[in-house]
Each structure stands twice: as C-alpha cells, then as structure tokens.
Amino acid sequence: MHHLVIDRWSRGSSPLHRRDPRAKLAALLVFLIALSTTPPAAQAAFAAYAALLVIAANRARLPILGLAGRAALVLPFSATFALLTWWSGDSLRALALAEKSFLSGMAALLLVATTPLTGWTAALESWRVPRMLILVIQFVYRYLFVIAEQAQRMRWAALCRGSRLGGFRLAAGLVGVLFAQSWQRADGIYHAMLARGFRGRFVPAAPSPFRAADALFLSACLAGCVAIRMLLQA
Amino acid sequence: MHIPDGFLSTPVWATLDVVSAPAVAWVARRAQRDTQDHRIPLLGVMGAFVFAAQMVNFPVGPGTSGHLVGGALLTVVLGPAAASLVLTAILVLQALIFQDGGVLALGANVFNMALAGVAAAYLSYRLWGQSSRSGAIFAAGALSVMTSACFALGQLLISGVPMTGGVVWASLGLFVVSALMEGAITVAAVRAIERLNPAWVSGPQPASSRTVAGVGLASLLLVVLGTLIASVAPDGIQRLTGQGLDSAAWSQRTIAGVGGLALIFAACYLGGKLISRRRSA
Numbered sequence: 470m471h472h473l474v475i476d477r478w479s480r481g482s483s484p485l486h487r488r489d490p491r492a493k494l495a496a497l498l499v500f501l502i503a504l505s506t507t508p509p510a511a512q513a514a515f516a517a518y519a520a521l522l523v524i525a526a527n528r529a530r531l532p533i534l535g536l537a538g539r540a541a542l543v544l545p546f547s548a549t550f551a552l553l554t555w556w557s558g559d560s561l562r563a564l565a566l567a568e569k570s571f572l573s574g575m576a577a578l579l580l581v582a583t584t585p586l587t588g589w590t591a592a593l594e595s596w597r598v599p600r601m602l603i604l605v606i607q608f609v610y611r612y613l614f615v616i617a618e619q620a621q622r623m624r625w626a627a628l629c630r631g632s633r634l635g636g637f638r639l640a641a642g643l644v645g646v647l648f649a650q651s652w653q654r655a656d657g658i659y660h661a662m663l664a665r666g667f668r669g670r671f672v673p674a675a676p677s678p679f680r681a682a683d684a685l686f687l688s689a690c691l692a693g694c695v696a697i698r699m700l701l702q703a
Numbered sequence: 704m705h706i707p708d709g710f711l712s713t714p715v716w717a718t719l720d721v722v723s724a725p726a727v728a729w730v731a732r733r734a735q736r737d738t739q740d741h742r743i744p745l746l747g748v749m750g751a752f753v754f755a756a757q758m759v760n761f762p763v764g765p766g767t768s769g770h771l772v773g774g775a776l777l778t779v780v781l782g783p784a785a786a787s788l789v790l791t792a793i794l795v796l797q798a799l800i801f802q803d804g805g806v807l808a809l810g811a812n813v814f815n816m817a818l819a820g821v822a823a824a825y826l827s828y829r830l831w832g833q834s835s836r837s838g839a840i841f842a843a844g845a846l847s848v849m850t851s852a853c854f855a856l857g858q859l860l861i862s863g864v865p866m867t868g869g870v871v872w873a874s875l876g877l878f879v880v881s882a883l884m885e886g887a888i889t890v891a892a893v894r895a896i897e898r899l900n901p902a903w904v905s906g907p908q909p910a911s912s913r914t915v916a917g918v919g920l921a922s923l924l925l926v927v928l929g930t931l932i933a934s935v936a937p938d939g940i941q942r943l944t945g946q947g948l949d950s951a952a953w954s955q956r957t958i959a960g961v962g963g964l965a966l967i968f969a970a971c972y973l974g975g976k977l978i979s980r981r982r983s984a
Contacts, residue, residue, distance in 0.1 A: 475800060501807050506713055542802040543707045550710065550864055557865040566864075569709025574802040581799050589799070599731030601743075605792040608747015613754050613796075620755040637891060640761045644771060645895025647759075648752060648780075652903060655748040662744065 490592035496690035509565030708805030720810030733784035790817035826920035844889030860934035
C-alpha cells in the first residue's frame with residue numbers, strides 16, 4: 470500500500486490531464502451543483518450526467534471500472550439511507566440518493582485522477598484558500614502512508630510477540646508509541662526542510678497560464694451541465 | 704459520520720459552506736499566529752497520525768471494537784485552532800481522494816467535526832481540566848463525537864431525508880455508545896502519550912476563564928439540542944413562529960432557524976464573557 474492508484478493515474482498525459490487544475494476544479498463544482506439540484510424524478514438527467522462522466526474518463530484514458538469501483542466506497546453509507554427512504558415509500562428519492570452520491574464521488578475522483586495533488590492544491594491556493602491549510606493538506610497526504618505503514622508494522626510486531634489480539638491497554642500503548650514516533654519524525658522533517666531552504670511555503674514548479682483550451686473545456690462542461698439540468702426535467 | 708453529496712438539500716449545504724469558509728479562514732489565521740514555524744510539519748504529521756491511529760482497533764466488550772476518532776485528542780495536544788485546521792485538512796483529503804464525505808457537503812462536515820466537534824472538546828477540557836483531568840478528557844472525547852453526530856443527524860433531517868422516529872432514536876443510542884467509546888479511548892491514548900513524554904500534552908488553561916468555557920459549552924449543547932428538536936419536529940417550531948405549513952417557505956425557515964440559533968449562541972457567549980470580566984475585575 471505504498472501509493473494510491475490515484476497517484477499513478479494522475480501522472481497520465483491525456484488532454485484532460487493537461488487542462489489547468491483551476492478549470493477542472495471549477496468544472497467539478499459546476500457538475501456537482503447541477504447534480505445536487507436535479508430533482509429525483511429526472512432520471513434521464515442522471516443517465517446523462519453518468520454519460521458525461523464516462524466520456525470524460527474515456528478522454529482521460531482512465532479505466533472506468535476502476536474508477537467506479539473506488540467511487541462505490543460511498544455506497545454502504547448511501548445505500549443504508551436509500552433503503553430507509555425506500556421503506557418509507559419514496560422509491561424514486563431512494564434511487565436518486567444513491568445515484569447522486571455515487572456520481573458525485575465519481576466526479577471528485579475524476580478530478581484527483583487527472584490532477585496531481587500539487588496541481589489542485591495550487592488551484593485552491595490561487596482561490597485564496599488559506600496557505601496554512603494548503604500546507605497541512607500537503608503534509609498530511611505526504612505522510613499518510615508512511616505513518617499508516619508504521620502502524621501496520623507495529624501491529625504485526627505486537628502480534629509476533631504473542632500479545633493477545635487486542636487488549637484495550639495494548640491498543641492505547643500502540644497509539645501512544647505511534648504518536649511519539651510521529652512527533653519525532655515531524656522534528657526531523659522540519660530540520661531537513663530548513664537545510665533545504667524552506668521559507669514557509671512550497672514553491673510550485675512552474676505556474677502554468679490559463680490557456681484558451683482550458684477556458685474552452687470549462688465552458689463545454691458548463692454548457693453540458695446546464696443543458697442537462699434545464700432540458701431533462703422529469 | 705461523513706455526509707456524502709446528494710443528501711443535503713441545497714439551502715443546507717450552501718448555508719454551511721458559507722458559514723464554514725470564513726470560520727476556517729479565521730481558524731487558519733489563529734493557528735498561524737499561535738504556531739511557530741517548526742510546528743507546520745508537526746500539524747501535517749499529526750493529521751497523518753490520526754489517519755493511522757484510526758486503524759488501530761480498541762476492543763470493547765465481546766466481539767465489538769471501536770477506533771479513535773481523534774478530534775478531542777488533537778485538541779488536547781495541539782490546541783483548538785490547530786486541531787480544527789488539521790481536521791479540516793483531513794476532511795478535504797477524505798472528500799476528494801477517499802470518497803468519504805462529499806465536496807459540496809464539505810462545509811457541513813467541516814462545521815460538524817472540525818468546528819463544532821473541536822469547540823465541544825476544547826470547552827469541556829477547559830471547563831473541567833482543573834478539577835479532574837481524566838474526566839475532562841473523557842468529556843472532551845465524548846462530547847465532541849456527540850456534538851458532531853447530532854449536528855449531522857439534524858442536517859440530514861432538515862434536508863428531508865426520511866427517518867422514522869425509531870431510526871432517529873436508534874441512531875441517537877448508537878451515538879451515545881460511540882461517544883462513550885471515544886471518551887474512553889481518548890483518555891487511554893492521552894495517558895499513553897503522557898507516559899512517554901508529559902510535555903507533549905498541553906495542560907488545561909488557567910482557571911480564570913472557566914465561566915466563559917462553561918457558558919460556551921452550555922450554549923453549544925443548547926444549539927445541538929435545538930437543532931435536533933427543530934429538525935425532528937419542524938411543525939412545532941412552525942406553530943411557534945405562527946407560519947402556515949407552506950413548503951415553499953421551508954428554506955427560509957431553515958435559514959431563520961440557523962440564524963436564530965447563531966444569535967442565541969452569540970448572546971450566551973457575550974453574556975458569559977461579560978460575567979467573567981466583571982468577576983475578574
């Protein structure tokens with residue numbers, strides 16, 4: 470579990486990968502707002518939104534099934550509520566709940582599968598999201614897998630020493646040691662960063678200009694979403 | 704409880720996005736002010752630590768286990784502003800990369816967990832930290848989970864996700880169980896951390912501002928209760944305000960309700976501040 474498959478996907482070189490992260494982020498928001506305001510009865514619209522996503526995934530040369538499988542992570546939660554809604558007699562709404570959450574997840578996934586983390590965080594920063602928050606997001610993502618792996622290793626080590634699987638105090642100790650190691654790692658990271666000339670922010674490699682193709686892409690997405698939302702009413 | 708997109712009605716997610724964005728900006732500014740440079744990587748690594756610590760299973764009773772949620776732990780260790788910021792960063796990553804919580808619903812999730820949850824943890828820790836530390840940490844963990852979960856439930860109900868009374872009571876029961884679990888796990892984790900190095904956990908603040916903390920916590924819990932009551936029985940509120948059962952006006956009702964609750968909160972907070980100032984003068 471060294472790296473997420475999303476990391477590999479996001480390093481592709483399709484036309485969609487080359488679009489400016491700002492354009493893709495804006496397109497995502499437009500899509501999500503259109504989807505979220507679509508009434509449950511407009512089932513044709515949901516099919517059209519799905520078609521839009523399939524076209525985009527196809528242009529990005531991403532495996533549709535892989536994307537759908539990851540987006541299905543939302544389903545346990547939304548299926549529970551969809552079932553509750555079904556029982557209360559509103560089957561159309563139940564279907565719409567599941568569809569909306571799944572398609573929204575898929576759309577967000579499409580953004581991060583075509584844009585590296587540094588890309589979309591730079592887009593957020595250009596939209597005046599606090600720099601401190603951006604820095605923390607970047608650090609959390611960078612150390613997520615390092616520390617998760619450390620936790621896994623500690624669990625195995627405890628098991629190898631014949632600890633009962635579990636024990637409340639053992640788990641607490643595990644968390645304590647994990648905390649201590651994380652803390653010391655953060656200290657080391659800070660000194661290494663200072664040695665490399667860190668001045669309080671990560672400098673992006675080359676700020677790319679917002680090209681005509683990006684504007685075209687954004688307007689196409691906008692037009693598509695608005696058309697679906699307006700034309701395919703129930 | 705991460706709310707995905709598609710569950711909240713437009714007025715609810717839009718309102719909470721509008722509320723959360725400036726709040727996060729304020730929290731970020733505070734965190735930046737309180738944080739020395741060397742703590743920037745620390746905040747990030749602590750976020751990653753919470754992710755990893757959530758994978759550690761705590762056995763509670765036969766066949767059941769819980770895990771750390773971490774909001775209260777971060778609040779006790781890093782202070783409220785930094786904890787809010789780290790939790791917000793985690794929520795952003797979960798929404799975009801792990802499909803855990805929606806993007807439009809990010810404002811709601813940030814409000815529930817990173818703002819209200821941390822506020823509940825911080826206020827309890829501050830209020831009871833002087834008298835009984837373990838009790839205070841337990842309350843911080845339990846109340847932060849309870850606050851977040853009740854807000855999420857209230858928002859779902861206000862958005863019109865249909866739930867029968869039985870389902871609502873069952874979820875409330877579930878929340879209480881997970882809140883108690885989070886309290887116990889947070890106490891155990893903080894104790895384990897303190898055994899390794901007591902300096903890592905910040906002590907509770909001086910007692911002079913306990914009144915503010917008490918009034919703040921009381922008003923926060925009142926808001927939670929108010930949200931729940933308003934969402935379970937909107938008709939009662941409607942009768943109270945003398946409006947008819949007009950379904951078109953419900954978005955106004957939502958906004959008016961949220962606004963009213965915010966006003967109550969502000970009034971309680973300011974009142975508490977005045978009282979404590981008079982006492983210390």
